[in-house]
Amino acid sequence: MEELNRLSVADFKSTQKFPLTLVLDNVRSLHNVGSAFRTADAFAIEKIWLCGITGRPPQREITKTALGSTESVTWEYAATTVEAIQQLKAAGYVVVAVEQTDASRLLPDFRPVPGQPYALIMGNEVFGVDDEVLALCDAAVEIPQFGTKHSLNVSVAAGVVLWDFIGKLLSTSA
Numbered sequence: 545m546e547e548l549n550r551l552s553v554a555d556f557k558s559t560q561k562f563p564l565t566l567v568l569d570n571v572r573s574l575h576n577v578g579s580a581f582r583t584a585d586a587f588a589i590e591k592i593w594l595c596g597i598t599g600r601p602p603q604r605e606i607t608k609t610a611l612g613s614t615e616s617v618t619w620e621y622a623a624t625t626v627e628a629i630q631q632l633k634a635a636g637y638v639v640v641a642v643e644q645t646d647a648s649r650l651l652p653d654f655r656p657v658p659g660q661p662y663a664l665i666m667g668n669e670v671f672g673v674d675d676e677v678l679a680l681c682d683a684a685v686e687i688p689q690f691g692t693k694h695s696l697n698v699s700v701a702a703g704v705v706l707w708d709f710i711g712k713l714l715s716t717s718a
Contacts, residue, residue: 553612553615553616557616557618559588560588561588561589561590562587562588562589562590562709562710562713563590563659563660563661563662564587564589564590564661564662564663564664564706564709564710565589565590565591565592565593565632565637565661565662565663565664566580566583566584566589566591566592566593566663566664566666566702566706567592567593567595567625567628567629567632567639567663567664567665567666568580568592568593568594568595568598568666568698569595569596569598569625569665569666569667569668569673569674569677570595570596570597570598570625570667570668570671570674571594571597571598571599571666571667571668571669571698572597572598572599572668572669572670573669573698574599574603574604574605574606575605575606575608575609575699576669576697576698576699577594577598577599577600577605577606577609577610578605578606578607578608578609578610578611578614579609579610579699579702580592580666580698580699580702581601581606581609581610581613581614581617581619582609582610582611582613583699583702583703583706584613584617584706585613585616585617587706587707587710589617589706590618590661591617591618591619591620592617592618592619592620593619593620593621593622593625593628593632593663594619594620594621594622595621595622595623595624595625595627595628596622596623596624596625598621600619600621601614601619602614625665625674625677626676626677626680628663629663629665629677629680629681630680632663633680635661636661637661637662637663638657638660638661638662638663638682638683639662639663639665639680639681639682639683640654640662640663640664640665640681640682640683640684640685641665641667641673641677641678641681641683641684641685642664642665642666642667642673642684642685642686642687642701642702642705643665643667643672643673643678643684643685643686644672644684644686644694644695645678645684645686647684648683648684648685648686649683649684649685649686650685650686650688651685651686651687651688651704651705651708652688652708654683654685655712656709656712656713658713658716662709664702664705664706664709665677665681666698666701666702667698668698669697669698685705687701687704687705
C-alpha cells in the first residue's frame with residue numbers, strides 16, 4: 545500500500561470525508577452494490593445506505609467487486625428508502641435523486657452548496673427511483689446522454705455523479 549500511496553483502512557476511517565452519502569434504493573445486483581462500495585471508497589464519501597432488497601455485506605458477489613471497501617466504507621441498512629430519507633433529512637441532508645423526471649435538472653447545471661451534506665439516491669436497475677421516494681427528494685438530476693440508450697448502469701451512474709459533485713465542491717473551495 546505504501547508504494548501506491550494508499551491509506552490503510554484505519555487511516556481511511558479517520559480521514560475527513562466529503563459530505564456525500566449514497567442511498568441505494570432497492571438495487572438488486574450484488575455486483576452493483578459492491579461497485580458502489582468501491583466507488584464510495586475511491587471518492588471518500590461519508591456513507592452508503594442500503595435500502596429494501598439491496599444486498600448487504602458480507603456476500604460473495606459484493607465482496608468480489610468491492611475489493612475490500614466494505615471494510616472501509618461506513619454503511620447502514622434501512623428496511624425502506626423512505627425511512628433512510630427521513631433520517632437523512634432530519635440530519636440536514638439535501639436529498640437528490642439521480643433520475644430522469646419531468647423536473648430533473650441536467651447534472652452539469654446542478655451546483656452543490658459547499659458545506660451542505662447531500663444524499664444521492666440511486667434507483668433500482670429496472671424501475672429506477674421509486675415514485676414514493678421521488679416525492680420526498682429535494683431535487684433530481686440526470687446525466688446527459690447522447691446515444692440510443694437513455695440509462696446507465698447504476699454503479700456507473702454513481703461514479704459519474706460523485707465525480708461531478710466532488711469536482712464542483714473542490715472548485716468552489718479553492
